[in-house]
Amino acid sequence: MFSIEERWSNWAGTFTTPKAMIYEPASIEEVSLLIKQVTQKQQTIRAMGARHSFSGVAKPDDVGVSLTRMRGLIQLDKLKQEATFWAGTHLYEIGPLLEEHGYGLANMGDIDVQSLAGATSTGTHGTGITLGSLSSQVTRWGLVDGEGNYREVTREDPLAQSLHIGLGLFGIVVQITIKVVPVYGLAYESSRITVQDTLAQFQSIIETNRHAEWYYFPGQSQMQLKVMNAVPYEQLERQPTKPFDNFIENQVLQGMSSLCKRMPQTTSLVSKISAKAVPIGARQDVSYRIFASPRQVKFAECEYAMPLHYFEAFLEELHFTMSRELFHVHFPIECRTQKGEAGILSPTQQQDSAFFAFHMYKGMPYKRYFRYMDHLLQKYGGRAHFGKMNRYTQCELKKQYSDIDIFLTHQQQCDPNSVFMTEYMRKILI
Template sequence: MSTHRNWAGNVEYAARAYYRPSSVDELRELVAGSDRIRAVGSGHSFNRLGDTTGDLVTLTGLPATVQLDEHRRVVHVPAALRYGDLATWLHERGYALANLASLPHISVAGAVATGTHGSGETIGNLATAVAGLELVTADGGLRTVGRGDADFPGMVVSLGVLGIVTRLTLDVVPTFDVRQYVRLDLPRAALDAALASAYSVSVFTDWRSTLGTQVWRKQLANQPAPPADWLGTTAADRPWHPVPGMPVVNCTEQLGMAGPWHERLPHFRLGFTPSNGDELQSEYHLSRAVAADALAALDEVAHLIAPVALTSELRTIAADELWLSPQHGRDSLAIHLTWIADPTKVLPVVVEVERALAPFAPRPHWGKVFTITRAEIAPTYPRWPDFAALVARLDPTAKFHTEELERLFPR
């Protein structure tokens, strides 16, 4: 087969074959006849969680029908649809999603399966909008689950280990407008107030000081602009990019200009390269209650982080009840690190970051670079044993397992 890599280029998939079925029935036949199989989405994971030595399947050839149910306030979408394309489609019909990630380029199913998130004190991650799933199971069967079903909380953030999701049903809300303001040089003492100050807030830092170098405030358009002296910061008088030196044209509109939700909640525009492009990423989710102490612990290794980090982002996400969601049972602070694209320099620093955060029960983002072991991760998830039992029941031959998943959920 030809070489296939993830978006960052740091993972070359080891699959023996690569398929693009054109129908759900064709996908079901592939799954039933394979001993090892995985679905690949937009490739925005930075580890080997989605890799397999078996068959790799892209769902971009399946029917791309999107159906809006205005009565139930839900939309039915194909798994491979990108959030940016879905958002445009919804906005044209007067609807929105409550939250979006910083990149609109990611596929719906992949983002949901890994617990990917946006930002907001009262907003859950993207998976919390899921009202139902359709998936192909290990025997080639087709199963549909929805809220209220016993297995549902364990099947949404599933890491792709329970089956291949073909369609999802998502909650929608009426469309809305957002204004985005960037503020500079936030004092650490004002971090909590900043994160709680708007609909969606991101604080960027370079770990060279305890200041937040940039604060991206995404506020509802009908809310007043921040005052000139807001939390001791200064207002940006030009657009900014989170990564110094990158072109600001890649980023969504700033300077307080009102616009539709899907053109402000992401950091990056759909038609441009997101973030830096040539990078690695790590991210850790901690209880909001320990945020100050966790950041103080990272200050001790900031001299190691700064030389290999392109930028770092702090965000908050509301708690949920999905078994493998990084926000399960706790309002969370996400500490995101965008690294240079050099694993030999980055991985030793990742180890030190994880050592510093260990007392605070960190949960790594499932699709990013981490070295924390099963023994360290599992105790932070109260429903871990229930999920492991669900995996054993729905995929007894480990058809959807990968080498990474074997470490997390050994047979």
Template structure:
């Protein structure tokens, strides 16, 4: 996690992967809505730009502050809960890893989560953070009410009316461009647990059973190691609530931290120093995929620790083109020409009405491409972007991408609707940093 003290003293910000960084003028950690409104109101008068940095976990420059940098670290926790209605309201600065235990005390749980839990709820909602499961949407789809401060310092509350609610579909994935997301109300499920099965399979086996698995399991995820024909398959189903057994949790923690992170870090360092070893590392990793079965509360098993730093680009394509796309990737990466040993992560998400969701109005396969931090990624990502454009791929906003004004217009049919509504709430564009100014103007 970033250091609040460093931000305050050095006025320098960097995201987790250090793919975006820069200086800013002022730093604030407000503790109340009124304090936050005062900061925004003054910025509006002075013509200063603001960005909220969340947990700084995005790989793209969407959170990069230029003049005023704000963290909601002091505005965290559960604000209210209604167990009968299955709803809870959280302050925007609440970290995802804090939400599960808070909800458990009330017999509730999030419908779905991603595999990283360090983000703030405001950041996760604003960027469309997602998990996997073809009957499930992103975290944004679980929001039924937004509370935010606009670019003039005014406070707003909007509750989703229906799937055709235009304002809700703008707020669904707002990228922080409508203002500062102060509180969100989430629709929840009764507390449940997951049974997670992880095993190795050939890519041919995975592709032949993919359609059946997609609908048989609540969650399905693949990790395919480039240059090999092996995948790690992760299947998850909901079961009645039961905590993870102590011995099972200990074994899992050791495995994920020592093997999945420390050992993989050492292998990654070998690749960094000698890129021609990447194929061997990819094959070694694929052949040593563990066979595991775990059970525990959903929030205990959705996320996995990611301590080995990397660069990432993730792209959503129409799900009906997934196998076709995989065939092209298999052919292009057969001899591992880009020296990549990180697996390609494949997840599947239900369509959503959010105007800027990568899975807007289409069930989607999300493919995430990674390169170890410090290794050259440019050629690999450029090739990937070229391939995925053939399948009308929509890049995840929080990951590295090659979006342009022209590409956005083509990929997002409601882009102009979003911009018209955004200008109502931020007429001076105080929430537009350089990244967004280049995409909008």
């Protein structure tokens, strides 16, 4: 089993550790052996996913595990429409693998570099009021628990409600079976819309489009609206992303972000320019090529779910707040929707929900901005995404997640020696 001692950092650089032993097992047996060794040494172990979480959920204290050598499609059951993958498979690998067999995922987010285990363990989601998160698409987990035993858990098992968003606390997930659908295309359209028109048309937009998301530019009255709707695969007119669009979304954004970092007083002007430069256009492609966009500019992020009916009221207050220029922020605020789903730690808590994501360019101060939004969102029932920056404490979790004690009981059953309970997770849960 390959191993290396190195300094660990997540993608955004928001969490680091000066030294950790990183292992890359290639089999379930090697994962089991590693957990038993860590237990004997009274250390902790953390599955790191693709290191794309903004919170400390993937941060190892002693030992980190990368499943990069456990990737790929294991089995496709066409009768049940289920596919089983090695848990280290990246999301960007899943689309092409399924397309070869005539299938795809029902929904994805706009970033696809995460591992399947990491994405489903933290509640990664896309947008669409009739669609759930990636976690909701899982039908079976194969994991190695805190005693080194391999076990399989299906949706019928009471443990599934905890594993739905398990945060890597029940074991190292090595295999995941996920629901799939017949392969399909998406017709994508980007347009400009005002805040007032968004407030007036929100319900009709989410009801008449399979996917809809908005980008609010801080302090500006004009937003970007992106909608996506299904197209039969055989009727698809593929139009790949234009290089110029990638140039605008990455190289130009990088340049403007660097300017804002050096001269924070320019953030309002940059936000204004960005709002006026919203691209207008449409294209079609197979679904996984439409869902995801390259993200080369690094940032810190927090995201909150709230009951759907609060969307308009919160957007209106957000616009009022950001128009006062309280913060030097130029990154747009992403607004999405999701169908409510079961799962003890699902931030939707079974309610159809709106999600608002707040970003700050890497190296720019974000704590006051994120703290303010956290406070503002409390009156709207906001619950933070576990994979993003958050202010969760044990007290807050008990307030916001009524079945947290069941979650903790299940965790102790799977991990009696607390081998997966890192310092960060203890801070939140205990």
